[in-house]
Structures are given as structure tokens and as C-alpha cells.
Amino acid sequence: MATTPPQPLTPPRPHVVIVGGGFGGLAVARALRGAPVDVTLVDRRNHHLFQPLLYQVATGGLSPANIAVPLRRILRKHENVRVLLAEVRDVDLEAREVVLDHRRLGYDHLVVAAGATNQWFGNDDWEQHAPGLKSVADATAIRARILRAFEHAELLGARGAPQGVALRRWLTFVIIGAGPTGVEMAGAIAELARDTLRQDFRSIDTTQTRIVLVEGASQVLPVYPSGLAAKAQRELERQGVTVRTSTLVTAVDAEGITVRTATAPGEPEAVEERIDARTVIWAAGVRAVPLAARVAAAAGVEVDRGGRVPVGTDLTLPGHPEVSVIGDMAAAPGTDGRPLPGLAPVAMQGGEYAAAAILARLSGRQAAPFRFKDQGSMATVGRGFAVFQRGRIRVTGFLGWLGWLFIHLLQLVEMENRLLVVTQWAWSYLTRNRSARLIVDEADGREEREG
Amino acid sequence: MATTPPQPLTPPRPHVVIVGGGFGGLAVARALRGAPVDVTLVDRRNHHLFQPLLYQVATGGLSPANIAVPLRRILRKHENVRVLLAEVRDVDLEAREVVLDHRRLGYDHLVVAAGATNQWFGNDDWEQHAPGLKSVADATAIRARILRAFEHAELLGARGAPQGVALRRWLTFVIIGAGPTGVEMAGAIAELARDTLRQDFRSIDTTQTRIVLVEGASQVLPVYPSGLAAKAQRELERQGVTVRTSTLVTAVDAEGITVRTATAPGEPEAVEERIDARTVIWAAGVRAVPLAARVAAAAGVEVDRGGRVPVGTDLTLPGHPEVSVIGDMAAAPGTDGRPLPGLAPVAMQGGEYAAAAILARLSGRQAAPFRFKDQGSMATVGRGFAVFQRGRIRVTGFLGWLGWLFIHLLQLVEMENRLLVVTQWAWSYLTRNRSARLIVDEADGREEREG
Numbered sequence: 001m002a003t004t005p006p007q008p009l010t011p012p013r014p015h016v017v018i019v020g021g022g023f024g025g026l027a028v029a030r031a032l033r034g035a036p037v038d039v040t041l042v043d044r045r046n047h048h049l050f051q052p053l054l055y056q057v058a059t060g061g062l063s064p065a066n067i068a069v070p071l072r073r074i075l076r077k078h079e080n081v082r083v084l085l086a087e088v089r090d091v092d093l094e095a096r097e098v099v100l101d102h103r104r105l106g107y108d109h110l111v112v113a114a115g116a117t118n119q120w121f122g123n124d125d126w127e128q129h130a131p132g133l134k135s136v137a138d139a140t141a142i143r144a145r146i147l148r149a150f151e152h153a154e155l156l157g158a159r160g161a162p163q164g165v166a167l168r169r170w171l172t173f174v175i176i177g178a179g180p181t182g183v184e185m186a187g188a189i190a191e192l193a194r195d196t197l198r199q200d201f202r203s204i205d206t207t208q209t210r211i212v213l214v215e216g217a218s219q220v221l222p223v224y225p226s227g228l229a230a231k232a233q234r235e236l237e238r239q240g241v242t243v244r245t246s247t248l249v250t251a252v253d254a255e256g257i258t259v260r261t262a263t264a265p266g267e268p269e270a271v272e273e274r275i276d277a278r279t280v281i282w283a284a285g286v287r288a289v290p291l292a293a294r295v296a297a298a299a300g301v302e303v304d305r306g307g308r309v310p311v312g313t314d315l316t317l318p319g320h321p322e323v324s325v326i327g328d329m330a331a332a333p334g335t336d337g338r339p340l341p342g343l344a345p346v347a348m349q350g351g352e353y354a355a356a357a358i359l360a361r362l363s364g365r366q367a368a369p370f371r372f373k374d375q376g377s378m379a380t381v382g383r384g385f386a387v388f389q390r391g392r393i394r395v396t397g398f399l400g401w402l403g404w405l406f407i408h409l410l411q412l413v414e415m416e417n418r419l420l421v422v423t424q425w426a427w428s429y430l431t432r433n434r435s436a437r438l439i440v441d442e443a444d445g446r447e448e449r450e451g
Numbered sequence: 452m453a454t455t456p457p458q459p460l461t462p463p464r465p466h467v468v469i470v471g472g473g474f475g476g477l478a479v480a481r482a483l484r485g486a487p488v489d490v491t492l493v494d495r496r497n498h499h500l501f502q503p504l505l506y507q508v509a510t511g512g513l514s515p516a517n518i519a520v521p522l523r524r525i526l527r528k529h530e531n532v533r534v535l536l537a538e539v540r541d542v543d544l545e546a547r548e549v550v551l552d553h554r555r556l557g558y559d560h561l562v563v564a565a566g567a568t569n570q571w572f573g574n575d576d577w578e579q580h581a582p583g584l585k586s587v588a589d590a591t592a593i594r595a596r597i598l599r600a601f602e603h604a605e606l607l608g609a610r611g612a613p614q615g616v617a618l619r620r621w622l623t624f625v626i627i628g629a630g631p632t633g634v635e636m637a638g639a640i641a642e643l644a645r646d647t648l649r650q651d652f653r654s655i656d657t658t659q660t661r662i663v664l665v666e667g668a669s670q671v672l673p674v675y676p677s678g679l680a681a682k683a684q685r686e687l688e689r690q691g692v693t694v695r696t697s698t699l700v701t702a703v704d705a706e707g708i709t710v711r712t713a714t715a716p717g718e719p720e721a722v723e724e725r726i727d728a729r730t731v732i733w734a735a736g737v738r739a740v741p742l743a744a745r746v747a748a749a750a751g752v753e754v755d756r757g758g759r760v761p762v763g764t765d766l767t768l769p770g771h772p773e774v775s776v777i778g779d780m781a782a783a784p785g786t787d788g789r790p791l792p793g794l795a796p797v798a799m800q801g802g803e804y805a806a807a808a809i810l811a812r813l814s815g816r817q818a819a820p821f822r823f824k825d826q827g828s829m830a831t832v833g834r835g836f837a838v839f840q841r842g843r844i845r846v847t848g849f850l851g852w853l854g855w856l857f858i859h860l861l862q863l864v865e866m867e868n869r870l871l872v873v874t875q876w877a878w879s880y881l882t883r884n885r886s887a888r889l890i891v892d893e894a895d896g897r898e899e900r901e902g
Binding site for chain 2: 045046047063064065066068069070072073076077082083084085086135136137140147148151154155158197199200201202203435436437438439440
């Protein structure tokens with residue numbers, strides 16, 4: 001009989017798989033640093049994206065690398081964390097495996113944090129005319145669209161063409177949805193048109209650009225108190241943005257959108273109205289990624305209207321204490337009974353909680369229920385103006401903007417990025433320039449050789 | 452009889468059309484600032500690209516906006532200069548018109564400066580496996596390829612697969628062509644693998660990356676003196692680059708390249724050899740853009756082997772003193788009778804000369820022949836090492852690198868970019884980080900919703 005083979009020096013450690021390197025997933029990985037577990041973070045992108053500043057990329061104020069940091073870089077000193085660049089296709093709850101393209105990955109505990117994507121509310125054909133803003137590729141594509149619209153207008157103007165409807169269409173920008181992203185986009189496009197590009201063209205007057213912000217609710221920033229929203233709207237209007245609240249979009253095509261006024265039940269239906277615009281940007285809604293539906297189906301539960309997975313107060317999947325779902329993919333119960341909103345702080349706190357709950361469970365304890373601590377919310381409305389709200393504290397204007405700037409810089413995950421972003425911003429603020437105004441098309445390389 | 456209509460206050464001014472906003476075209480536009488001419492600069496991109504630093508974008512050291520500046524921004528205070536974003540399809544020398552996609556543009560004087568593009572010497576199928584580096588889109592595509600190769604290797608390693616040929620193929624990078632771009636790319640990839648990414652992976656050792664620089668000539672940097680070239684090669688080897696001179700590429704496919712040793716006439720032909728590599732980058736040759744052939748044909752002259760238009764000592768097209776051709780598109784006679792090389796200084800000096808010649812011709816004078824003033828040439832070989840040559844002056848090593856850095860920063864056209872590039876570089880140099888390590892794919896946005 002052979003001798004017993006030597007035992008490995010350490011027993012195999014529990015394997016935690018995290019799906020998604022956004023605010024939620026990254027918070028889990030960071031909180032598990034040095035813990036007695038092996039962690040694998042899977043993302044189909046190689047970078048963490050600081051989404052709150054994505055609108056700055058879409059309007060030429062920042063470069064993608066200013067707000068997107070390689071996940072490997074962030075986690076390089078987390079020796080128990082491995083990063084895999086792969087797309088998660090499904091989850092096998094029975095086998096406790098995550099299904100990737102050509103392989104499966106076993107887990108002892110799974111955290112699903114793959115986030116949300118744009119939704120066009122069943123009108124998927126709107127996407128081509130009204131792209132949304134979720135990824136770096138989205139942002140550079142929207143940047144190219146906006147800049148190209150001014151170029152088209154200049155070409156028309158230089159031709160001495162009758163400066164009528166066609167020109168006006170190129171110089172009209174519609175943003176659908178007046179949540180924080182829509183408001184920020186509208187303000188940034190106004191700044192671009194009225195300041196940055198003012199001296200750049202010869203045949204058109206970019207200060208005559210029309211920016212229309214369309215919102216179905218009765219106020220901009222619908223989740224904010226109405227007083228703050230009114231101030232934000234006044235500031236937008238001061239910057240030259242036309243704000244259309246209580247306005248529903250009924251059609252989107254290459255030449256503009258069709259809207260009608262929202263009416264109360266019983267009121268006569270309003271007539272439809274056309275807004276001519278060559279550039280339309282979608283900021284009206286997101287939905288959990290399709291993986292959410294797969295996870296829910298595997299557990300035998302239904303996703304909610306936003307496609308989110310219902311979870312318990314411990315953020316785990318019903319019947320599966322070994323699977324946490326956090327961030328924009330999860331419908332987690334808030335203290336008022338309504339699900340928590342899809343915001344970065346919810347994802348981050350959820351991630352920290354999930355990591356602590358996993359460690360508690362490994363040592364046989366039970367974590368106390370998750371409670372979200374609201375630290376307030378803020379939105380910026382163009383150059384030097386922001387609104388902030390936390391409980392009864394409300395700040396608007398330049399002071400709000402300074403606070404917004406400070407908090408966002410603090411949050412930027414890497415020191416280097418903070419430094420570069422400060423340099424770039426300080427310069428933009430002083431010169432009103434936006435230096436990352438590049439049109440880079442996919443077909444770019446090919447055209448060159450074709451002639 | 453009606454009265455005579457009032458005369459316009461100023462007679463119409465001569466119209467100068469410039470095709471291309473590279474080093475040449477931009478030099479013309481700048482030199483014509485305030486001159487009694489109306490200038491239209493046409494480019495199919497909205498930015499001037501500082502090509503000497505494009506390899507830094509391809510290896511994640513700089514963001515595209517650090518080295519690409521909107522043409523409108525550069526020329527915004529040149530009130531007699533108009534910029535049009537359009538592709539020039541042809542030139543009608545008879546009608547004195549430039550042919551754009553949907554219109555024509557008349558000129559009194561034309562400057563053609565549309566540059567060069569990559570050429571694969573008749574093997575256009577090589578392009579998909581060995582992309583070249585000429586545009587921002589090229590650079591971000593190559594960046595994604597390089598970074599994705601390491602990700603593939605990590606996935607293989609994490610699977611515990613036999614770490615044999617497949618893994619080695621992902622960790623081998625071949626650069627074809629050891630001119631300045633090839634040498635710079637090889638050095639930058641070596642730095643990326645040996646420094647930047649060293650701590651980022653768990654299953655692979657990136658310091659074991661193999662970088663092969665293949666050159667048909669008998670030395671790297673073929674146009675440099677052999678002593679400098681030998682020093683550059685030693686430095687490359689010290690950085691871990693395998694240099695293969697006198698080596699001809701006979702095939703390129705998805706799994707690697709086939710080479711044979713260059714042999715002198717009469718020598719027996721060498722056997723072919725395979726270099727397995729998933730990532731191959733083309734830095735072996737450029738050719739004038741197709742517009743050059745159209746311009747030459749219109750004038751009844753033949754392009755040279757590099758597709759360039761032969762021009763006289765005044766840089767104009769034979770028989771067409773109203774058409775200048777400058778930069779990489781032109782075969783301009785040098786003092787030794789050979790055509791001037793395709794270098795940025797040649798294009799810039801040619802542009803300044805063309806502008807002066809146009810103004811001389813307008814006032815009935817004849818410009819003296821163009822003489823290129825060689826200010827020396829330099830190439831960097833990775834972190835802290837460059838070679839510089841001007842006449843009998845030769846500098847290598849760290850001092851050369853400081854000179855290289857200084858000259859390139861001086862040349863960066865916009866103050867803001869200079870500041871940002873300095874910040875980014877200083878940081879990269881201190882931390883050995885390269886922060887712009889983003890993989891952003893064209894299909895990126897779409898995948899998201901598909902699953």
C-alpha cells in the first residue's frame with residue numbers, strides 16, 4: 001500500500017464569484033480583500049466605468065480613460081482576487097456554476113451585479129435614432145453624432161443653401177428624459193454650443209442652437225422635491241434649454257420626434273406635435289440586463305417591471321442564500337416597502353453588505369438585514385450650477401456645483417485619474433474649451449484606403 | 452434705366468483650397484493667416500493628429516484627445532480660414548474644382564496634402580491579421596488587440612489548460628518593420644508587459660511575453676547611421692525585444708507569420724520559418740493616399756513606386772502652377788536628386804513654402820525653389836532611451852530621450868494638450884502605469900442588450 005500523499009498546506013478556500021465590475025461588484029471585491037476566500041470577478045469589459053461623468057465624455061469634456069479605469073489595475077494588490085474578461089451567459093443554480101462562453105465557473109457564493117442597460121419601452125427601433133448613454137462606446141458615438149450635426153450645418157451654410165428647415169434640423173438637439181443624465185446632457189450641449197464652439201464655425205451661429213429637453217413627468221428631475229426641480233429648470237432655461245415637461249414621446253425617426261402633452265384621465269387627448277431634430281439622445285429609462293431574467297427564472301421568481309430580480313432583506317435570491325443580487329439588477333426592499341432606486345450609492349452599500357454577509361455566513365452567523373443609508377442625491381445643470389438634496393438639506397447653484405465637483409473627484413477610484421480630471425476640468429472651466437471633441441468612426445480606417 | 456448697383460466694398464479675394472489637415476495642410480493654413488486670400492481647409496476628419504505619438508495611444512499611455520486636436524479649434528482665430536469636414540473624391544484640374552461627395556468647390560489655388568496610408572505591398576489580406584497604425588481608430592483597435600491578447604492568455608491560464616503552444620501564441624507579439632514606429636511600438640509593448648501589467652494577472656507571467664521585431668533591412672532604423680542603429684538594437688534587446696533583421700515576411704495569418712532570411716543574389720535561398728503569434732502589428736510601409744493617383748492622372752503624369760505625385764522644385768504639379776502637392780503625397784526633389792522622405796518636417800516646411808509661393812504668385816513674383824532644411828531625426832526606444840541624429844551630431848540614451856520629450860512637447864499644437872500630456876507622462880514615468888488601457892469594441896453597445 002502506498003503512503004498517504006502529503007496534505008496541501010492550506011485547505012481549499014471558498015470561491016466567491018462576482019459578476020460585474022461596476023459600483024456594486026467592485027465594492028464586493030474590495031470588501032473581500034484579504035478575507036479567507038478566493039474571489040473571481042467576471043466582467044465583459046476590462047474597465048470599471050465611472051458612469052456619473054459619462055455625459056462629459058459624450059460632450060467632449062473628458063476622455064474615456066479619465067473615467068474608465070482597468071479593473072485589473074484597481075484590484076492588482078488584492079491578491080485573493082482574480083479578474084476574468086468574459087461574458088456571463090447564464091447561471092446554473094443547481095450545479096452552482098456560472099456559464100461563460102466556452103466554459104463554466106464553479107462557485108460557493110455568487111454575487112450577481114451586472115447592472116442595467118437602456119430600454120426604449122418596447123420601441124427598439126427608436127434606438128438607431130435616439131441612442132442611449134451607458135458605455136464608453138455609447139459616449140464616443142453620441143459625441144460623434146453631436147459634433148457631426150454642427151459639421152452638417154456648416155456644410156449647408158457654406159453651400160449658401162436656403163438656411164431653412166434643413167439647417168434648423170441639424171441645429172436642434174432633443175434629449176428625451178429629464179432625470180440627472182438628461183439634465184446634465186442638456187446643460188453640457190448648451191455650453192458646447194454657446195461657449196466652446198462659438199468661434200469655430202464660419203457659416204453658422206452655434207449660439208442659435210436649439211436644445212429641447214422632453215420629460216413625461218410634470219417636472220425635471222422627477223425624484224427631487226419640486227422646489228429644487230423648479231430651480232434646476234430655471235437654470236436650464238437661463239442656459240438656453242427649452243424644457244418640455246408633461247410631454248410624452250410617441251414617435252422617433254431620423255428627422256425628429258413626435259410628442260403629445262400628457263393628459264389627466266377624462267381630459268380630451270392632446271394633439272400630436274412634431275419637433276424637427278437630426279440629433280436625439282435617449283435618457284428616459286433603463287432596465288436590468290437580460291441576465292436578471294435568467295437568474296430569476298432559474299430561481300422560479302418573477303422580475304419586476306424594470307426587469308429586476310426580487311431579493312430578500314439580506315439581498316439574496318429567494319431560496320438561494322448562496323446567491324446575492326445587488327445594484328441596478330436587484331429589486332431590494334427599502335424601508336418604505338418600495339424597492340430601492342438604481343443609484344450608485346445603493347449598489348456600493350449593497351456590495352459592502354453582500355461581502356459582509358458572505359463572511360458572516362462562512363462563520364455560521366447571520367447578517368442583520370440590509371439598510372440603505374441615504375447620503376443625498378445631486379445633479380449638475382451645466383457650468384457652475386448643481387442641485388443637492390439630503391433629507392431637509394437643499395443646496396443649489398455654484399455652492400452645489402462645488403460640492404458636486406468635490407464629491408465626484410473624491411469618488412474617482414484612482415489617484416491618477418483624479419489628478420488628470422482636475423487638470424482637464426480646471427482648464428475647461430477657465431477656457432471654456434472642451435478638448436476631447438473627436439469624431440472617430442468605426443468605418444474610419446477603411447474609408448482611408450477606399451479613397 | 453435703373454441706377455448702377457453699389458459696388459461691393461472689397462473685390463472677391465483669391466480662394467485657396469487646402470486638402471488635408473495634417474502637418475502639411477495645417478502649415479499652409481497657418482502661414483496664410485491674415486493674408487489677402489480666402490482659405491478653405493477640407494479634411495475628412497475633424498482633428499489634426501500628432502502622429503509621432505500615436506504609438507502611445509496604441510499602447511495605452513495616452514488618450515486619443517491628448518494628441519488629436521479639433522482643426523476648428525486650432526484655426527478658430529484664423530478669420531480668413533474656413534474648415535469643411537468632407538472627403539475629397541477627385542480633383543477637376545480643367546474646371547479648377549475639388550470634387551466632394553455631393554458638391555464641388557472652386558479654387559484659384561489648390562494645395563493637396565492628404566498624406567499617406569498603410570500599404571501591405573499587394574497582400575491586402577494581411578491587413579486583418581496585421582493592422583497598421585495611421586489613425587485614432589487604428590490606434591484604439593490595436594490597443595484593444597494587445598490588451599485582449601493578455602486577457603486570452605489569462606483565461607487559458609485560469610482554466611488550468613496545458614500552458615503550451617496556445618498560451619505562448621497569445622503572449623507573442625510580432626511587429627513587422629523596424630522603422631521609428633516599429634521600434635517605438637516594440638519598446639512600448641515591452642514596457643507594458645514587463646512593468647505595467649506585471650501585477651495585474653494571476654495565471655500568467657506577463658514578463659515572459661515575447662516581442663519580436665522583424666525587419667527586412669540589415670539593421671533596425673534603416674535610414675539611421677549603423678552605429679546609432681546598433682545602439683538602438685542593443686537597447687531593444689536589453690528591454691527584452693527579440694530583433695530579427697534581414698528577415699522577410701512571406702505570409703501572415705491569424706496564428707502567426709512566416710519569414711525567411713534575406714539572401715544576397717547567388718546565395719542559396721533560405722528555408723522558411725514560422726513565428727507563432729496571435730498579435731501582429733504592421734509598421735512596414737506606407738503609400739500615398741489614392742487621391743494622389745487621381746491628381747497625377749488628371750495632370751498626365753505617373754506616380755512613383757510609393758504612389759506619390761512628382762512635383763517640381765516649386766512643389767507644384769507639372770503644367771499646373773496653381774496646384775501644389777506637399778507632404779507624404781508628393782515626390783519632391785531633394786538636393787541629392789532623390790525624392791524627399793515622408794517625414795513631418797518635410798511636410799511642414801513644404802506647407803510654409805507653398806503658402807509663400809502662393810502669395811508670391813499672386814503678386815506676380817516667382818518663389819525661389821524649395822530647399823528642405825534637415826533638422827535631424829530621432830526615434831525613441833522605450834522608457835528613457837532615444838536616438839537622435841543631425842548631420843554629424845549623434846545622441847543616444849537618456850539625454851536623447853529628454854531631447855525627444857522636449858521637442859515633442861514643444862510641437863504639440865495646443866497649450867492644453869501639452870499640459871495634459873506632461874501630467875500624464877510624468878505620472879506614467881513615476882508609476883510605470885499606463886492608464887488609458889481600455890478595450891472598447893464597436894460591437895460593445897450591441898452585445899449588452901443581446902445578453
